[in-house]
Amino acid sequence: MKQTPRQRLVWAALTMTLAATVWTALNDKQADEVQVAAARPQGSRTDMKGLPKSRMSAEARPAGANSLDVARLQRAPWQDSEHNLFGGGQLIAQAETAQQPIVQQAMEIPPLPFTYAGKLEDHGQFTVFLSVGEKNVSVKTGDIVGDWKIKEITPSRMILSYQPLRADVPLMIGESH
The missing domain is CATH 1.10.287 (Helix Hairpins)
Incomplete structure (x- = not known):
């Protein structure tokens, strides 16, 4: 090949x-x-002759080995207390704020966005026609429109459940003739 x-x-x-x-x-x-x-680890190293490094004489050590000038590493504290994040005044204010009770705002159920437009009964099953702004929808029990679930439909009223709060809201739809 x-x-x-x-x-x-x-x-x-x-x-x-x-x-x-x-x-x-x-x-x-x-x-x-x-x-x-x-x-x-540094203690286990040996020099070229096999002796532990700690037994090496000061003359045999390279310049700067095991010598660290700590004073050069320290920095002068920042004197600008207005921008000092770790200032004591701010810490006390934060502690006082943390001790105050937190008041939660109660969520409110918004008003129903639907307008009743009519209903249809077919063998005991109700279909309700609603308008939402410019849009018309037909719903049955169990349907979900936005945040609202249709829980129950009777001849005179409809029960809607606001899902985020799990709260029921009735909507009067009139009597059946």
Whole structure:
């Protein structure tokens, strides 16, 4: 079976991908070894002669090793109390605010958005026609329109449930003649 130039190109790409994968895996292994060596505790390191590092003389230690000037790391406190986030005055005000009881506003049931337009009775089942703004809808028991669910329809009234509060609201739809 003779290979086309396209098949040779695919084989070359596969070979290069395999080589790149092997090369990456080898480099990752070396990087992991370096990270493990750097993570060892300092007390377990030894100098080149095999002696523990703590026994090395001060002259043998490199300059700056194990010497840290802490005074240079400290910063002068910020004197701008107006913008100081950790100022005592603000902390006291926040504590007083936290101690005050939280008054929740009672959610109110909104007024019915529907206007009664008519009803139809078919073998004991009622279909009620409502208008919502410019839109007309026909509903039966169990239907949901927006946040309102139709719970019950009788000849003289309709019970709607406002779903967010689970509160029932009656809507008078007149007597059946």
